[in-house]
Amino acid sequence: MSKNNNGKQKTPLLTHLVAGGAAGFMEACTCHPLDTIKVRMQLAKNAARNAKGKPLGFLGVGAKIIRNESFWGLYKGLGAVVSGIVPKMAIRFSSFELYKEWLADPATGKVSTLSVFFAGLAAGTTEAVLVVSPMDLIKIRLQAQRHSMADPMDIPKYRNAPHAAYTIVREEGVRALYKGVTLTALRQATNQAANFTAYQEFKKMAQKYQNLEELPSYQHLVLGGVSGAMGPLSNAPIDTIKTRIQKSSAPGSGWERFKVVTTEIMAKEGPRAFYKGLTPRLLRVAPGQAVTFMVYEKVKAWLDVFQGKIKDGEITVLPTPSK
Numbered sequence: 271m272s273k274n275n276n277g278k279q280k281t282p283l284l285t286h287l288v289a290g291g292a293a294g295f296m297e298a299c300t301c302h303p304l305d306t307i308k309v310r311m312q313l314a315k316n317a318a319r320n321a322k323g324k325p326l327g328f329l330g331v332g333a334k335i336i337r338n339e340s341f342w343g344l345y346k347g348l349g350a351v352v353s354g355i356v357p358k359m360a361i362r363f364s365s366f367e368l369y370k371e372w373l374a375d376p377a378t379g380k381v382s383t384l385s386v387f388f389a390g391l392a393a394g395t396t397e398a399v400l401v402v403s404p405m406d407l408i409k410i411r412l413q414a415q416r417h418s419m420a421d422p423m424d425i426p427k428y429r430n431a432p433h434a435a436y437t438i439v440r441e442e443g444v445r446a447l448y449k450g451v452t453l454t455a456l457r458q459a460t461n462q463a464a465n466f467t468a469y470q471e472f473k474k475m476a477q478k479y480q481n482l483e484e485l486p487s488y489q490h491l492v493l494g495g496v497s498g499a500m501g502p503l504s505n506a507p508i509d510t511i512k513t514r515i516q517k518s519s520a521p522g523s524g525w526e527r528f529k530v531v532t533t534e535i536m537a538k539e540g541p542r543a544f545y546k547g548l549t550p551r552l553l554r555v556a557p558g559q560a561v562t563f564m565v566y567e568k569v570k571a572w573l574d575v576f577q578g579k580i581k582d583g584e585i586t587v588l589p590t591p592s593k
Contacts, residue, residue, distance in 0.1 A: 285573045286364040293566035294359025297558045298351045303344035304554035305351075307332045309413045311547040312513045316539075328550040339416065347412035350431035354405030358397050363566060366393035366466060387467045394462030398455035404447040406454060407516045408434045414517050452524055453512040460508070461501030461555075468497035469563060484571070491564040498559025502551045507544035509551065511535070 307328050326334065335343045369392045373385035381389075411434050415426045428434035438446050472493045476485055485493075502509070514531045515524075522530070535543050 281367070281570065281574060282577070283364045283368065285570055285577070286367050287360040288573060289566045289569040290359040290361075290363030291356040292569045293363075293562040293564075294355035295352065296565045297359075297562045298348065298355040300561050301554050301558040302348050302351060303332065304328075304550050304557075305409075306335065306344050306346055306413050308547040308550035308554055309410055309513060310335065311550060312510050313414055313517055314546070328553065331550075346415065347409035347431070350405055350408040350412060350434070353431055354401050358401040358405070359562065359566075361400055362393055362397045362462065365396045366390060366462070369393060383467060383471060386470050387463050390463035390466035391459045393466070394458035394460070395455045397462075398458035399451065402458055403451040403454040404435070406512075407447055407449055408438070410513060410516045411438065449518075449527070450512045450515040450524070453508055453515065453528070457501075457505050457508045457512060460505045464500035464504055465497050465559060468500045469493055469559075472497060485567075487564050487568055490567045491560045494563030495556045495560035497563075499552055499556040502548060502555050506548045506551070510544050510546055513547075 310331055311328065332344065339346075366389050369389035370381050370386060373389055374381045408431050412428055412431065415428060428437060435447070473485065473490075476489055476493065477483065511528065511531050514535070515527050518527070518531075
C-alpha cells in the first residue's frame with residue numbers, strides 16, 4: 271500500500287468498498303422494520319388512533335402492522351433495500367474517502383473539518399443519484415402496500431422489488447424511478463455531511479482523550495449512533511416531502527409535485543406534519559449508523575491486517591492488533 275504525506279499507509283479504495291458494503295448489509299437487516307414504520311407514519315394523512323382516540327406512536331403503528339399484515343409486514347421492501355444497500359454503502363464510503371483525499375492539504379495531507387463536511391455533501395449526492403433514488407422509490411411503493419402477507423389471497427400490486435421496478439417502468443416510464451431525485455440528493459447530502467463531520471470530530475476527540483490510535487468497537491458503535499442522529503434532525507421536512515412525492519404516481523414536473531405536496535401538507539395537516547415519522551426515523555437512522563460505522567471500522571481493520579500480511583506474494587506473520 272502507498273503512503274500519504276503523514277507517512278501512514280493509505281487504505282485502498284477497494285477496502286472501503288468491501289467494508290462499506292458489509293456494513294450496509296448488516297444495517298439493513300437490523301433496522302428495516304423501523305424504516306417501514308417511519309414510512310407508514312409519513313404517508314398517513316391523519317394520524318392513526320387507538321380505541322380511546324389517542325394517536326398511535328411508533329410502537330402502536332408497528333403493532334398495528336404486525337396485527338393486520340403479520341410480522342413480516344415490517345420487512346416489506348427489504349429486497350429493494352438489500353439489493354441497493356451494498357452498492358450504496360460501498361459508494362458512500364469509497365467516494366467520501368476519495369473526495370476527502372482530493373480536498374486534503376497538498377503539503378501536509380491533513381483534512382480540515384470544512385473539507386470533511388464538503389466531502390460528506392459530495393458523497394451523499396453521489397450515492398443519491400447512482401443508487402438511493404430509484405431504490406428508495408421502489409422501497410416506498412412496497413412499504414405503502416397495506417396487504418396481509420399472511421393471506422395468500424391478498425395479492426398486492428407489487429409482488430417484490432424486481433416486479434415493482436418492472437411495473438413502475440412499464441406504467442410510468444423510466445423517469446418515474448427518479449421522482450424526488452433532487453430532494454433525495456439534498457437529503458442524502460445533508461445527512462452525510464452532518465454524519466461524517468460529526469463522526470470524524472467525535473472520533474478524533476475520543477482518540478485524543480484516551481491517547482488511542484484505534485478505538486474499541488463499542489466506541490465506534492456509540493459515536494456512530496450519536497453522529498447518525500444529526501442528519502434526521504436537520505432535514506426531516508425534506509424527507510417527508512420526498513416520501514409523499516415518491517409514493518404518488520401522479521404526472522407532472524418535479525417542481526410542480528413539490529409545490530402541490532408541500533402546499534397540501536401545510537393546508538390540510540399543518541407544519542407539524544413535516545416532522546411526521548421523525549421519532550422512528552431517528553430510531554432507524556441512529557442505530558443504523560451505529561451498526562454501519564462499527565461494522566465498517568471492524569471489517570476495514572480486518573482487511574488492513576489481511577493486506578498487511580500479504581507482501582510480494584508471501585504470507586508474513588504480523589502481531590495481532592490490539593482490541
